[in-house]
Every structure is written in structure tokens, then in C-alpha cells.
Amino acid sequence: MTEVVVIGGGVSGIQAALDLANHGIDVCLVEKEPSIGGHMAMLDKTFPTNDCSMCILSPKMMDVYRHPRIRTMTCAKVVSVSGTPGDFHVTIRMMPRFVDPEKCNGCGDCIEVCPVEVYNRFDAGLGVRKAIYKPHSQAVPDIVVRDTDHCIECGLCYDICGREAILKEDRERDITVHAQSIILACGYEVFDARKKDQFQYLFLPDVITGLEFERMMNASGPTGGKIRRLSTGETPRSVVFIQCVGSRDVPLGRPYCSGVCCMYAIKNAILLREKYPGIDVTILYMDIRAYGKGYEEYYQRAIGAGVHFVRGMPGEVTGQGDSIRIRVENTENGEILNLNPELVVLSTGLEPAPDAEDLAGMLGLPRESTGFFRTLNEKVDTVATERPGIYLAGTVTAPRDIPDCVAHSGAAAMRAFIDASRNSQCR
Numbered sequence: 032m033t034e035v036v037v038i039g040g041g042v043s044g045i046q047a048a049l050d051l052a053n054h055g056i057d058v059c060l061v062e063k064e065p066s067i068g069g070h071m072a073m074l075d076k077t078f079p080t081n082d083c084s085m086c087i088l089s090p091k092m093m094d095v096y097r098h099p100r101i102r103t104m105t106c107a108k109v110v111s112v113s114g115t116p117g118d119f120h121v122t123i124r125m126m127p128r129f130v131d132p133e134k135c136n137g138c139g140d141c142i143e144v145c146p147v148e149v150y151n152r153f154d155a156g157l158g159v160r161k162a163i164y165k166p167h168s169q170a171v172p173d174i175v176v177r178d179t180d181h182c183i184e185c186g187l188c189y190d191i192c193g194r195e196a197i198l199k200e201d202r203e204r205d206i207t208v209h210a211q212s213i214i215l216a217c218g219y220e221v222f223d224a225r226k227k228d229q230f231q232y233l234f235l236p237d238v239i240t241g242l243e244f245e246r247m248m249n250a251s252g253p254t255g256g257k258i259r260r261l262s263t264g265e266t267p268r269s270v271v272f273i274q275c276v277g278s279r280d281v282p283l284g285r286p287y288c289s290g291v292c293c294m295y296a297i298k299n300a301i302l303l304r305e306k307y308p309g310i311d312v313t314i315l316y317m318d319i320r321a322y323g324k325g326y327e328e329y330y331q332r333a334i335g336a337g338v339h340f341v342r343g344m345p346g347e348v349t350g351q352g353d354s355i356r357i358r359v360e361n362t363e364n365g366e367i368l369n370l371n372p373e374l375v376v377l378s379t380g381l382e383p384a385p386d387a388e389d390l391a392g393m394l395g396l397p398r399e400s401t402g403f404f405r406t407l408n409e410k411v412d413t414v415a416t417e418r419p420g421i422y423l424a425g426t427v428t429a430p431r432d433i434p435d436c437v438a439h440s441g442a443a444a445m446r447a448f449i450d451a452s453r454n455s456q457c458r
């Protein structure tokens with residue numbers, strides 16, 4: 032019997048699954064994407080240490096996948112939950128991969144021959160992938176998936192695959208497992224910058240989001256780690272970061288602080304100055320929120336590295352083609368600045384995961400007005416829910432950084448572990 036079902040295979044779900052399995056609990060980790068890893072797998076470095084994100088995450092992903100007590104299910108979603116605490120019946124739908132996971136060894140020959148290129152969601156839309164693909168080079172499991180929406184059935188991949196792993200037909204399969212507890216770790220979604228149309232995202236090619244910047248900075252990303260203007264392909268000489276895009280915005284219905292955007296902008300500004308000392312870097316902000324351990328020092332490091340911090344939020348970004356104009360008041364001294372950056376990076380906030388509503392209905396869990404899940408008590412019980420046996424881990428409750436997610440997930444795992452221990456004593 033599976034003892035705990037963990038929904039979501041980002042760093043939060045991974046940490047909860049590992050903590051439980053390392054204490055002898057059998058876990059079923061359910062991830063809807065073809066690979067586990069979540070948003071952390073998309074990041075380049077992490078604040079405040081500038082450690083490589085995948086250097087931390089990748090070993091954990093492998094540990095999960097190889098752990099004898101963890102059953103990792105990718106391309107999978109929970110579709111129904113019934114039963115009672117201690118005996119939940121969780122039905123998991125395995126979405127068709129059109130590849131036999133038992134036969135595929137991840138060699139990538141099929142990817143080489145596939146003639147179809149589609150924009151790659153993992154590269155935040157900047158790069159391309161094939162119709163048969165791995166989301167990224169360190170995907171776990173290290174096997175491919177065939178995207179039948181874009182496949183033209185040319186047959187080249189079937190011919191080249193010596194293992195006959197590629198399936199012409201595949202179908203959904205439902206599996207029901209019995210679980211004593213459930214941990215929900217379905218994470219967050221990045222705010223859609225198109226909703227702030229005054230910043231011209233997708234209208235001006237050199238206005239990008241923080242996540243796109245992370246993918247550009249990443250050596251295995253679409254530009255091989257080089258920061259480029261999408262208009263000219265050149266390295267920008269000046270970059271402006273605009274903070275709080277989709278955060279602390281009452282008219283937009285997003286009144287909360289996204290918690291991580293100040294720090295990730297500071298991180299990317301430092302990395303930019305270190306990689307390209309000649310680039311002029313400015314951060315336009317309302318307040319800098321550097322609340323965590325070592326974060327204030329990190330902010331000071333950015334100032335020392337020559338990053339300009341201007342307290343002031345522009346009303347709009349204007350321009351045409353490769354020319355950008357930003358007019359902003361420095362609210363500390365009343366000075367009006369007219370900036371002409373060659374690249375603008377929007378520090379987009381965090382919002383509830385797209386499946387949050389469905390999962391809330393299925394699990395019978397309340398959410399807050401922000402859409403994030405409500406915990407039993409904001410001060411003294413930040414992982415339990417109104418439903419005994421169902422716990423929350425990571426950004427599913429609120430925007431959080433990685434250290435906070437790891438600690439929160441450990442707490443959720445401990446609660447599920449206590450349930451399992453109690454139930455085994457009763458048997």
C-alpha cells in the first residue's frame with residue numbers, strides 16, 4: 032500500500048517525497064509534466080549564494096527516481112479522491128506518452144531526425160524543441176515524449192528507434208492507489224505579463240520576463256548562456272528591470288507581494304554585471320524586500336557591483352522596434368529620468384497554479400481570495416488543512432523561495448509521517 036501520495040514534483044514535492052521515503056514510508060509522486068523538477072529546473076543560479084540551480088536539484092531528482100520507496104509517475108494527474116484519512120482512494124490518470132517507458136533509453140536519436148520544431152515551454156518560449164522531445168537535457172525520467180498535437184506522422188522516429196519504443200497508439204490509463212495521507216505540492220504559475228499591456232510584453236521584442244532572462248542566462252538554455260536582444264541578436268548595453276509586475280497591484284486583484292522577485296532581480300543584476308561589466312543595469316522598484324538570511328548583504332553586494340537602484344515605477348514602456356523609452360520619477364528626489372534601455376526585464380510575480388481550482392474542488396480544500404490554498408492556522412499550523420490527512424507543501428500556500436519551500440515541505444512530510452506511524456500502531 033502506498034502510504035502517501037504527493038501531488039506535484041517541483042522542489043517542494045521532491046523534498047517531501049524524499050523525507051518520507053528516507054524514513055521508510057512508501058510514496059507515490061504524481062507529476063503532470065514529462066519530467067519532475069518544476070520551476071527550479073528552469074532557473075540558472077539561485078540567490079543569495081549564486082549556486083547553480085540544477086547542481087542542487089538534479090541529484091535530488093535522481094534520488095527520487097531511484098528510491099526504492101518512491102514510485103514516480105510523470106505525465107500523470109490525480110483525477111479523483113475518495114475515502115477517509117488513513118484510507119484515501121486516489122485515482123491517478125496516466126496521460127499517453129506515445130513512447131514505451133520500459134523500452135526507451137533516452138538516446139535521443141528520434142529527436143535528431145524529427146523535422147518538426149515547436150516553441151519550447153521549458154525555455155519560456157524562447158527556444159524550440161522537436162515534436163518528439165525531452166523537456167530539457169537533465170529531464171527525469173530521461174526518456175522522450177511524443178507530442179501528437181504537432182507530430183506530422185512522417186515516421187522517421189519509428190524507423191530510427193532500434194528499440195521500437197515509439198508507439199503509434201497510446202491511451203490514458205487510470206490507476207487507483209490507497210493512501211493514508213496526501214501532500215499537495217502543485218506549486219505556482221508565473222504571472223502572465225500580457226495582462227500588464229502598458230509594458231508592451233510581446234509587442235516590443237526587447238521586453239522579456241524574469242523567467243525568460245533565467246533561460247537566456249543558462250548555459251544549456253536557448254542562447255547558450257548569452258544575454259541577447261531579441262530584436263538585433265546583439266548584447267544589450269543597458270538593461271532595466273521593472274519590479275512588481277503582477278504583484279502588489281490592487282486594481283489587478285493581485286494585492287500580495289510575490290516574495291521572490293526583488294531577490295531574483297538582484298541576483299540577475301549581479302550576474303549580469305559579473306558576466307558583462309560594461310552593461311549599465313538599473314532596477315526600478317517600489318520597495319526592496321530583502322528579508323531572508325543573507326539577503327540584505329546580497330542587496331548591498333549588488334549596489335557594490337554597480338547596479339543602479341531607482342525608487343520609482345514607470346507607468347508604461349513605449350517605443351518601436353528596437354528602440355525603448357521609459358519615463359520614470361525617482362521618488363526619493365523627485366528627479367524625472369528618461370531611460371532608453373536596450374533590454375527590459377519584467378519581474379513577474381507568482382500566482383496560484385493553473386490546476387489549483389480543480390484540485391481544491393477534488394480535495395475539498397478552501398483557498399484564500401488570492402487563490403492560494405488556506406492552511407489550518409497561519410501562525411501555528413502552516414501545513415495542515417481543514418481536511419485531516421491532507422497537507423500543503425511549498426508555494427501552493429503562498430509565494431516562497433526555495434529554502435522556505437524545502438523547510439515547509441519537510442514539515443508537511445513530518446505530519447504525514449506521524450499519520451503513518453499512528454496508523455501502523457493501530458493495526
Ligand SMILES: Cc1cc2nc3c(=O)[nH]c(=O)nc-3n(C[C@H](O)[C@H](O)[C@H](O)COP(=O)(O)OP(=O)(O)OC[C@H]3O[C@@H](n4cnc5c(N)ncnc54)[C@H](O)[C@@H]3O)c2cc1C
Pocket residue numbers: 038039040041042043044061062063064067068069070071074076077078079107108109216217218219220221241242245291295298384386390424425426427431432433434436
Ligand atoms: C524568475 C524566477 C526566479 C527565481 N529565482 C529563485 C532563486 O534564485 N532562489 C529561490 O530561492 N527561489 C527562486 N524562485 C522561486 C522558486 O521558483 C520557487 O521557490 C520554487 O521553484 C517553488 O517550488 P514548488 O515545488 O513549490 O513549485 P513548482 O516549482 O511550481 O512545482 C510544482 C510542480 O507541480 C506540478 N503540478 C502542478 N499541477 C499539478 C497537477 N494537477 N498534478 C500533478 N502535478 C502538478 C508542476 O508541473 C510542477 O512540477 C524564482 C522564481 C522565478 C519565477
Ligand code: SF4
Pocket residue numbers: 130134135136137138139140141142174175191192193194195196197
Ligand atoms: S524512443 Fe528510441 S530513439 Fe527515441 S530516445 Fe527512446 S530509445 Fe532513443
Ligand code: SF4
Pocket residue numbers: 141144145146147162163177178181182183184185186187188189
Ligand atoms: S513521426 Fe512525428 S515525432 Fe516522429 S519524427 Fe515524424 S514528426 Fe517527429
